[in-house]
Amino acid sequence: MADLRAIRDRIRALRARTVDNGCTEAEAEAAAEAAMRLMADHNVSDEEVELPEYAEAAVTIGGRRSVIDSLWPRIARVCGCTSFIRQEWDGDRAVVYFGLEPNPEIAAYVHVVCAGAIRRAIADFRKTPEYRRKRTVRTRNEMVRAFTDAMVQRLGRRLLDMRFGIGWGTLQEQGEKALLELESRYTLKTLAPIKAASQGAKTARARAAGHAAGSAVSVNMGVAGQRDMKLIGGGK
Incomplete structure (x- = not known):
């Protein structure tokens, strides 16, 4: 994969050496011939040269794991990419969304909207x-955890149900390809499951409030967000 990316970059650089970009006709012709030779030598097609680029978009989430972390893979899925947690040098963690452009940036946008809504809802609760x-402190933390878990679960289901008008086949294919590409670049570590929040009778009201809060979040993302969502899957 790394070799193919380097070859594609070289071919693109050669193709960019045109008269319109300031080269002489002789330089442009020589660059075009060199690009064709590279493609022939490495059996690279025009389609492969023009493939969209994979990209990353990271959002810092703090140093401690929480039930909110279960939402990030769902956002990645609905945006046609994959995600992983990266430990930063300063002790914080970041969710990294990975996939074909512009999917990771869109996922990061949805992440910020959802995280903000959760943060405000917790403050209100x-x-x-x-x-x-x-x-x-223990029982109050237990209430917040139950509230947050229920809100995240509800919000995650709403996102998956909406899909922003994109077919599951397209999203699944993009996500699977992104994961394969990601695994070719990095060695990923599997994290232990996050401890589930209490679902007993004593937290039932907190969970009900969290479910309602998840239902109340506006997930249409506004005009700019809707425009960006249409880019997933190659839309216009």
Whole structure:
């Protein structure tokens, strides 16, 4: 894969040496011939040369794992790419979305919208009687965790149901190809599952509130977001 990318880059660079870009006719012709020789020598087709580029888009998520992390792979899936967690040098972590351009940037955009909505909803939940009646740090944290888990699950299902008008076949194919390309570049480490939030009777109201909060989030992403979503799968 790395060799093919390098060859494609060389061919593209040669093809860019045109009269319109400031080369003489002789230089342009020599570059075109060199590009054709490279393609013949390495059995590279025009289609392969013009393939979209794979790209990454990273969003910092802090140093501690949480139930919110289960949302990121769903965002990747609905945007036709894949994702992984990267440990940063400063101790923070980042979700890295990987796939064909412009899918990762779109996934990062959806991530920021969803993360902001979750953050605001948690702040509002901390003001409710359901949260304030809990007296200990442990029980309050348990309520927040249950609320957040339910909200993330609801929001994740809504995203997967919407798909922003893109067929599952296209999204799945793009995601699978992105994963294969990613695995050819990096050695990925499998993380242990995140401990599930409590689903007992004592957290039922918190979970109900989280479900409602997930249902209330506007996931149409606004005018700019809708325009960007249409780019997934090669749309115009």
